[in-house]
Amino acid sequence: MSSHRTPALVARAESETAADEPxxxxxxxxxxxxxxxLLIAVIVPAVVFYSVFVLAGIxxxxxxALAWSYGAIxxxxxxxRRVSGLLVLAAILLTGRTALSVVADxxxxxxxxxxxxxxxxxxxxxxxxxxxxxxxxxxxxxFYPMDHELASRPRVRRLFWHLTVLWALLGLAKATMTLWLxxxxxxxxxxxxxxxxxxxINVLAAxxxxxxxxxxxxxxxxxxxxxxxxxxxxx
Numbered sequence: 276m277s278s279h280r281t282p283a284l285v286a287r288a289e290s291e292t293a294a295d296e297p298x299x300x301x302x303x304x305x306x307x308x309x310x311x312x313l314l315i316a317v318i319v320p321a322v323v324f325y326s327v328f329v330l331a332g333i334x335x336x337x338x339x340a341l342a343w344s345y346g347a348i349x350x351x352x353x354x355x356r357r358v359s360g361l362l363v364l365a366a367i368l369l370t371g372r373t374a375l376s377v378v379a380d381x382x383x384x385x386x387x388x389x390x391x392x393x394x395x396x397x398x399x400x401x402x403x404x405x406x407x408x409x410x411x412x413x414x415x416x417x418f419y420p421m422d423h424e425l426a427s428r429p430r431v432r433r434l435f436w437h438l439t440v441l442w443a444l445l446g447l448a449k450a451t452m453t454l455w456l457x458x459x460x461x462x463x464x465x466x467x468x469x470x471x472x473x474x475x476i477n478v479l480a481a482x483x484x485x486x487x488x489x490x491x492x493x494x495x496x497x498x499x500x501x502x503x504x505x506x507x508x509x510x
Contacts, residue, residue: 306485313481315347316362318474320369325470333382333462341366341373360414368392386457386465390450397446400439409439425497434491438484445480449473 320340328336344366351358372392376385403410408426412435415421425431452472456465491497 309481309485312359312361313477316344316359316365317477319347320344320365321470321474325466328466333385337373337376337382337385341369344369368396382462383457386453386469390454390457393446393450393453397443397450400443400446404436404439409435411435411438411442428495430491430495434488438487441483442480445476449476 320343323343324336324340327339344362347362348358348366351362368389372385372388375388376382400410403413412426412432415426415435426435453469456469460468
């Protein structure tokens with residue numbers, strides 16, 4: 276009997292092997308998912324707010340940012356796409372800011388609230404370290420398919436702990452910076468500097484988060500790669 280397998284048998288064997296392997300998205304796919312979540316929940320609302328602020332003033336800008344957040348949630352739900360926890364959290368915080376500002380008729384209060392909310396979110400992240408699921412672990416499913424076995428791996432658990440600490444410290448730093456800007460700068464300068472600084476900090480933190488996560492994912496074999504089939508291997 277010939278020791279060579281027919282191309283049909285080879286293809287069938289590869290198909291069965293691929294079916295048995297769990298789906299692991301590539302690093303590019305993970306980065307795209309993270310980037311899209313940040314774009315929709317953080318970057319676009321900030322750009323919308325500043326653009327409308329320059330063109331029409333503060334109150335239209337506040338309404339436009341809120342409308343974007345709820346419009347994004349409605350669009351993703353209507354099209355069957357998953358609504359990320361980050362987008363929902365951003366919409367909730369923005370709703371609270373807008374409601375209190377309208378009731379108090381105070382734009383100053385609108386800008387004060389992110390200081391309070393950043394501090395509260397940072398405290399929530401720090402408090403979650405005492406639980407079995409730090410806050411980053413609760414949000415990780417938005418960016419990578421998670422199950423109990425994966426989330427329980429020692430390296431992954433340490434990653435969640437370290438990233439939770441990172442984002443908690445980031446929240447405290449942003450709150451401190453925003454408070455100083457609010458007290459020392461004019462409204463126009465405050466909005467411009469805060470928008471640029473906050474966006475830059477969030478992007479840098481996201482890059483650091485992706486880098487640390489990718490390092491752990493490589494060690495755990497969680498980052499998928501395209502199959503490279505050499506023609507000579509079948510000879």
